[in-house]
Amino acid sequence: MTTIEPVQTDDPRLLGLRHLLAVVDRLRAPGGCPWDQAQTEASMAPYLVEEAHEWIEAIEEGSASQAQAEAGDALLAVLMICRIAQDGERYDLGQAAEKCAQKLIRRHPHVFDKEHRAGSSTQDWEAIKRKEREDAGEDTSAMAGIPKAMPALQRVARASGKAIGVGFAWPSIVGALDKVREELGELEQELSQSDREAAPGTAPSPENRPAIEHELGDLLLASATLARYLDLDPEALCRRAVRRFETRFRIMEKAVGGPMIEQDLVSLLKAWESSKDAEVSKD
Template sequence: MKHYNRIETLLEVMARLRAPEGGCPWDREQTFATIAPYTVEEAYEVADAIERQALSELREELGDLLFQVVFHARIAEEGGHFGFPDVVETVVEKMVRRHPHVFGDEEVEDAEAQTIAWEAQKARERSARAGSRTQSVLDGVAVALPALTRAEKLQKRAARIGFDWPDAHGALEKVREETEEVVEQLEQHDSSALQDELGDLLFACVNLARLARVDPETALRGANSKFERRFRAMEATLERAGRSLDEASLQEMNVEWERVKRSEGKIAGS
């Protein structure tokens, strides 16, 4: 097959995979719903390659994500709904409409002003789609978003109309309040109520991060990486001493954990 770098070739590959005769049985069985988790996974793999600055991997991951778009478009086309050209047309039209300062005569002073204009245009579009239906400031925040991301988006929407803490200190007090409520439920041994309070605490932590101008997703990813790095170092140290994690006591693991933390602190300060 020639011209591997053309989008038309990718569309042909997708059509071949979904062909009733001679296609791939697995690909033919897929639906929007069964493919959706793979789409989300590929988006995260793109983000992971970017975070690690693995540009060779990023090239491949972007291709995998593009393939997901083509897959969904092919399923839609088979159902008589829309095809890949319609997807392209829709996004091009949207980008032109939302950038009148580039494709029209409007002017914006800076990136912040453009963000405000962008959100205003999105609000007008949501209003047009809603028609006679009762509208909400929270319309358009996708339910399927990861909970951490959705919490931040909901909070930002509410903040636009002034429903927000005045600063990060107010949000911090809310975190403390929610922490106390978690403690109370731990003592009550009510798993349902505890889940509810833990959710409130996590939501409050997202609020704190947002008002402190810290991206909560980035902060948590950093914490995950730090935990993994320290755990692996602790694991390796115990292994060198002839001790597996199964054999080591909690006290031994804690001693090594603290040693790793101190070692990292010395390196950071050197």
């Protein structure tokens, strides 16, 4: 088994981690916190996801202090889940950490194996993962290993990235752009006149709904795949776009003054354009 020199025991990172571990152990111990004692791996899983999202938001906002706080909250969720698993004699934090360390060493032969022939680290990584799955009798498809619970846009990025990695790709982004146009055209073909004229929030006609859902899904897939061709994260792009929309909407609400429902569309669109200008001037 390949090993590396462990970090020193006086490493301040370990001191902080040891303190947090002691707190978690105390919360789970007899006489600790009833809420923490009642939790299970499954009940803590949503908190892990929530804390991860809050951490991402803090990172994207560029606040070091907030990112630090959210990193701690996410770490707490990980430690708590591992402690719960330890109490159930399933696994513990040390076992999980050691397994991860060995996996990283195994998948980075260009760093840890002196006899390894230099090559593409990305190709090495994928080849090693595939060999691991083969040895374990698991799915060896290029699509294997993409978590089903992953947000859809992230799944698209991972899936399209894997497809590109094995050669299923257009030679340039032109192909990806053309695919977006193609899917938009197919969606437009499926929209009946009544669907086009329906009020916002109106479901498609029952006979057209399956086809519209199919084509709109393909359009979203193609758009997210285009982002991958540009080496961009569609999930992050969509988060930023939603934040821009929310900011502009709030500016528009203030500009309108009264209830928006009482305004005509022309007035609202004018206020919307002004909100975009106001946002740019603030930048």
